[in-house]
Amino acid sequence: MIEAQGLAKRYGSKTAVDNVSFTVHPGKVTGFLGPNGAGKSTTMRMIVGLDNPSSGNVTVNGRRYAEHRAPLREVGALLDAKAVHTKRSAYNHLRAMAATHGIPNSRVKEVIEMTGLGPVAKKRVGGFSLGMGQRLGIAAALLGDPHTVILDEPVNGLDPEGVQWVRHLAKGLAAEGRTVFLSSHLMSEMALTADHLIVIGRGRIIADAPIEQIISDQGQVRTRVRTDNPSELIRVLAGDGVTSKQLEPEMLEITGADSHRIARTALDHQVLLYELTPLQASLEEAYMQLTNDSVEYHSADLPQATQAAGVGEGK
Structure with missing residues (x-):
């Protein structure tokens, strides 16, 4: 378990993390989201003792990271996959880490196989691709068979198989x-x-909840409707925050009214419906709404001519 209480980090006049409190519970995967510069990396660094808090505290499994006698057995962390000796092989890098905690070489071999590093285990890390470097970082995080695992952007550089594996x-x-x-x-x-x-946004916690709740709280009620009389349905549903968007000649996307209300209204006005599908907001939509005021740098919209030409999309 990770517990943060009033955690703050200031660099001169800049506050990177501003009085945050949260608990990361065992038995579930907790995601940590926020725009660039929101304080994610600083928070993670404070959890594992790489940065000292300006105020507040954070514990892992009941103790500050520095108080654990064998921290690799308590906390495994991937924060910077490039923080390795580039002239060492993957095997020797992990074996050196293991030696600091009395971890046997058998465990080194185990995490090498677990992370798919077997074919390159004896090669120098300096020649690794970004994805193989990530796998090595994950192997290091798992080396002590820890109770708590912290992974910062673990799928960065991985291929689809690697992403699924993570x-x-x-x-x-x-x-x-x-x-x-x-x-x-x-x-x-x-x-x-x-x-x-x-x-987290601008150093403060702006949401802390199950993923389904965050999506439902941020997403408006939307329903896809097919009808042979879309104009009449739009007319009878108009008002009270209900908006309609025509997607196809007989297909509408209605926002602000749930499927029960749409069906009842259609029945009352004898409008035939032959599809009524509730639409759930995506996590991306919910996240964008949550963090809209916390994004430090906003990109400008591309001109239509540029978009049509595919500029900026790798075309």
Whole structure:
């Protein structure tokens, strides 16, 4: 378990983390989201003692990180996959870490196989791709078979198979009763992996709830409707915050009225419906609404001519 109480970090006049309190519970995957510069990395660094809080405190499994006699057995962390000796092989890098905690070489071999590093275990880390470097960082985080695992952008640089592997790994660790705390900018992956979300913006916690609750709280009620008389349905539903968007000649997307109300109104006015599908907001939509006021840098919309030409999309 990770517990933060009144945690703050200031660099001169700049406040990176501003009096945050949260708990990351075992047995579930907790996602940590926020725009660039929101305080995610600083918070994670304070959890594992790489930065000292300006005020407040944070404990892992009941103690500050520095108070654990064998921290690798308590907390495994991937914060910077590049923080390795580039002239060492993956195997020797992990073996050196293991030696500091009396971890046997058999465990080194185990995490190498677990993370798919077997074919490159004896090669120098300096020649690794970004994805293989991430796998090595995850192997190091798992080396002490820790109760708590913290992963900052673990799928960065991984191919689709690797992304899926990290997803199953995180869920598997949580199913074993471990505490799993991870960040990612890939909303689709977070939606598939996390059970609970903590969202930070401008150094403050702006959401701390199960993922389903965050999506439902931020997303407006939307329903896809097919009818042979869309204009009449739009007319009878108009008002009281209800808006309609025509997607196809006989298909509407209605916002602000649930499916029961739409069906009842259509029945009362003898409008035939042949599809009525509630639409759930995506995690990305909910996240954008939550963090809209916390984004430090906003991108300008591309001109239509540029968009049509595919500029900025790698075309």
